[in-house]
Amino acid sequence: MADDGTTRGQFLSLSTVGIGAVIGGVIGVPVTAYILAPVTDEADFQAVFLGKIDGFPADPSFKPTPATYVEDPQNPATSPGLAFVQNTGKSNTDWLAADAMFVVFSNRCMHLGCPVAVAQGVGFACPCHGGQYDKEGRRTAGPPIRPLDRFQWEIKNSDELWITQRWSVDFVNGRLTYFPVKMPGQPVAPPGPSVVADVLYPNVTYDHGPVPQPK
Amino acid sequence: MPIPAPDPKQMVLQAEDWVEYRSGFPTLVRKFLFRKVPPTGWFHTLGSSLLTVFIIQAVTGSLLAMTYNPSPNGAYESIRYITDQETLGWLIRGMHKWGASMMVILLFLHMGRVFFYGAYKYPRELTWLTGSLIFLTTMAMGLTGYLLVWDERAYWASVVAVNINGTAPVLGPFISKFLLGGPVFGAQTISRFYALHMLIIPALIGGLIFIHLWLVVKLGVTPWPGRPVAQDEAVGD
Numbered sequence: 001m002a003d004d005g006t007t008r009g010q011f012l013s014l015s016t017v018g019i020g021a022v023i024g025g026v027i028g029v030p031v032t033a034y035i036l037a038p039v040t041d042e043a044d045f046q047a048v049f050l051g052k053i054d055g056f057p058a059d060p061s062f063k064p065t066p067a068t069y070v071e072d073p074q075n076p077a078t079s080p081g082l083a084f085v086q087n088t089g090k091s092n093t094d095w096l097a098a099d100a101m102f103v104v105f106s107n108r109c110m111h112l113g114c115p116v117a118v119a120q121g122v123g124f125a126c127p128c129h130g131g132q133y134d135k136e137g138r139r140t141a142g143p144p145i146r147p148l149d150r151f152q153w154e155i156k157n158s159d160e161l162w163i164t165q166r167w168s169v170d171f172v173n174g175r176l177t178y179f180p181v182k183m184p185g186q187p188v189a190p191p192g193p194s195v196v197a198d199v200l201y202p203n204v205t206y207d208h209g210p211v212p213q214p215k
Numbered sequence: 216m217p218i219p220a221p222d223p224k225q226m227v228l229q230a231e232d233w234v235e236y237r238s239g240f241p242t243l244v245r246k247f248l249f250r251k252v253p254p255t256g257w258f259h260t261l262g263s264s265l266l267t268v269f270i271i272q273a274v275t276g277s278l279l280a281m282t283y284n285p286s287p288n289g290a291y292e293s294i295r296y297i298t299d300q301e302t303l304g305w306l307i308r309g310m311h312k313w314g315a316s317m318m319v320i321l322l323f324l325h326m327g328r329v330f331f332y333g334a335y336k337y338p339r340e341l342t343w344l345t346g347s348l349i350f351l352t353t354m355a356m357g358l359t360g361y362l363l364v365w366d367e368r369a370y371w372a373s374v375v376a377v378n379i380n381g382t383a384p385v386l387g388p389f390i391s392k393f394l395l396g397g398p399v400f401g402a403q404t405i406s407r408f409y410a411l412h413m414l415i416i417p418a419l420i421g422g423l424i425f426i427h428l429w430l431v432v433k434l435g436v437t438p439w440p441g442r443p444v445a446q447d448e449a450v451g452d
Contacts, residue, residue, distance in 0.1 A: 039389045043398035075401040077287035112378040114371055128375060183391060185382030200384040204398070 044207055046073070047164040050083060053155065056102065058087040061121040062135045064105065069163070082107040083151055083163060084118060086135075095153050096215050104163055105137050106149035113184040116148065124148065138171060146170050146188055149181065152212065165208060178212050180204075246432070253438035258332075261325040262431070268318045269424065273417065275311040283363070285409035287402050290365035315360060322350055334437035342430040349423045352416050359412035362405065373408075374400060 048069040056065045064084035071079035083104050090099040105124070107115045114128035123140065124133040132141040137148035147170060151163035167178040170188045179188040180203040190197045235241045282301060284293040297304040326346070329335055335343035362373040377400075381391035396403040 036393065038396045038398075038403075039392050041392060041398045072399060072401065075287070075399075078401045078404070079399055112375040112382075114375060128371065183381035183388055184378050186387060202385070202388050204388055 042207065043072075043204070045071075045164070045166050047162050048081075049156075050085065050104075050153075050161045050163055053101075053159050053161050056085040056087050056161065058089040062086070062118075062123065063120050064103075064118055066107075066118070067161075082115060084124070085161065093155050094215070096212055098215060101155075102153055102161065103136075104151040104153050104161075106151060106166060108149060108184060110139070110144040110146045110148060110184050111142065136171075136176075137169070145185060150178075167208075167212070176214050178214070180208050180211065250432065250435070252436045255436060258328045259436065261321055261328055265318065265321045265325055266424065266428075268314050268321060269420070271310060271314045272318060275307045275314065276413070276417075278307050279311055280413055283409075285363065285406050287365075287405060290363065290405060294364055294366075315357060318353060319357060322353055326350065329437075331440075332437055333440050339430070339434055339437065342427060342434065345423050345427045345430065349420060349427060352420045352423065355416050356412060356420070359408040359416065362408045363412060365405065370400075373404075 048071075050067040050069060056067070064086035067083050067085050069081045069083060070076045071081045084107060086103045086105065088099075088101060088103060091101055092099045093101055095102070107117075107124075109116045109126040109128065109131050111126065111129055111131045114126050116124040116126045116131070116133065119125045119132070122132075123135050124137065125131070126142070126144070130142040131139065131144040133144070133148055134140050137150065139145070139147060146168070149166055149168050152165040152167060153161060153163050156162050166181050168181050168188045169176060169178055171177070172189055177189070182188055182201055182203060186201040187197075188201075190201065231241050279297065282293055282297050282304070284290055294308070297308050299305075329343065329346070358373075358376055361376075362369050377391050377394050380394060381387045383390060392398055394404075394407075395401070396407040
């Protein structure tokens with residue numbers, strides 16, 4: 001070995017630091033990757049059968065029918081969901097039509113995700129922190145910052161109501177507008193350019209396809 | 216020559232010498248316990264009260280872990296079994312539950328004492344910082360432990376807590392999925408919280424308490440504010 005002025009002690013110190021770094025990396029990199037891996041997981045919404053359509057009668061006062069479903073069939077104990085099916089008394093089976101037969105609300109409060117309950121004749125109310133919504137799911141009081149999510153639905157086999165996708169909604173200039181799903185508590189259409197909004201409040205990464213336009 | 220009868224006191228002292236010569240532990244313990252301290256009051260007992268509660272939490276928590284079942288279908292049932300059927304299960308669980316609240320209350324009182332006595336000032340800044348980390352990790356224990364009861368309140372309180380993190384700009388959804396261990400609340404969430412509550416955070420708190428106590432012993436107890444330190448009670452060794 002050429003004598004470049006490195007002492008035996010310096011060489012051993014550097015070796016110890018270097019081997020230590022290698023050992024740290026061998027342990028640290030997989031551990032970090034393992035812990036952070038769930039961050040990239042995506043949840044796809046799977047179509048769910050809610051019930052026969054005569055189980056969701058129209059009511060003269062506002063009284064949507066609750067329907068339970070399981071969001072993730074692999075984890076039924078931890079993914080129970082509840083949808084509120086409002087029969088509008090009309091007959092169009094196109095869910096986007098102005099005279100659509102049903103409006104299917106999600107019961108997830110848009111404050112922090114508690115389950116809302118129906119306030120008959122009025123709208124919805126959340127037990128956790130007092131959020132209130134009107135008959136269209138629009139916030140009327142309390143901390144929620146946007147209307148209740150809605151489900152895309154369709155009728156299969158002539159009398160089965162299925163929900164096929166979840167959408168976040170807001171009333172932009174008074175008009176119902178659909179958005180990809182965001183966390184409760186995050187605005188779907190914050191003021192400012194939409195690029196900034198998308199960075200500030202990323203979608204919950206559903207593979208959702210094109211955003212529907214109401215007719 | 217008659218062999219003298221063994222003297223019990225001498226035997227203990229010899230045993231201590233034997234350990235001392237091989238480990239030095241008796242000196243360590245004596246230095247830890249027999250220190251010079253300035254005149255103190257009841258407020259100075261809050262720190263050792265916290266240590267006591269932490270030990271209670273560690274012991275009762277270990278016992279609960281022997282019966283607790285961290286799964287979506289088994290958690291609530293195992294809690295009910297501990298509370299209603301296991302011998303003294305109600306007591307161990309009660310100690311752990313009330314101990315958790317006591318720990319948070321004592322922590323705030325202890326922090327208040329240190330703050331109002333000005334005990335965080337030079338040279339004790341690191342003691343305050345490690346104490347702050349103990350405060351944060353204790354809060355994390357409260358959060359992760361709350362879910363484990365797995366009743367409606369536990370479930371929805373945890374949903375709310377995760378969603379509070381989820382509302383953060385930019386990183387919100389990622390933090391939320393990190394906490395949940397996936398995109399939605401699932402079986403993996405309860406085992407994740409269980410591992411954090413049982414293994415990772417307690418180890419962190421244990422290490423932090425060690426450093427905190429090391430600093431307390433090294434720097435000495437803070438006297439009353441504004442009171443001059445006498446010559447014979449100089450700070451530290």
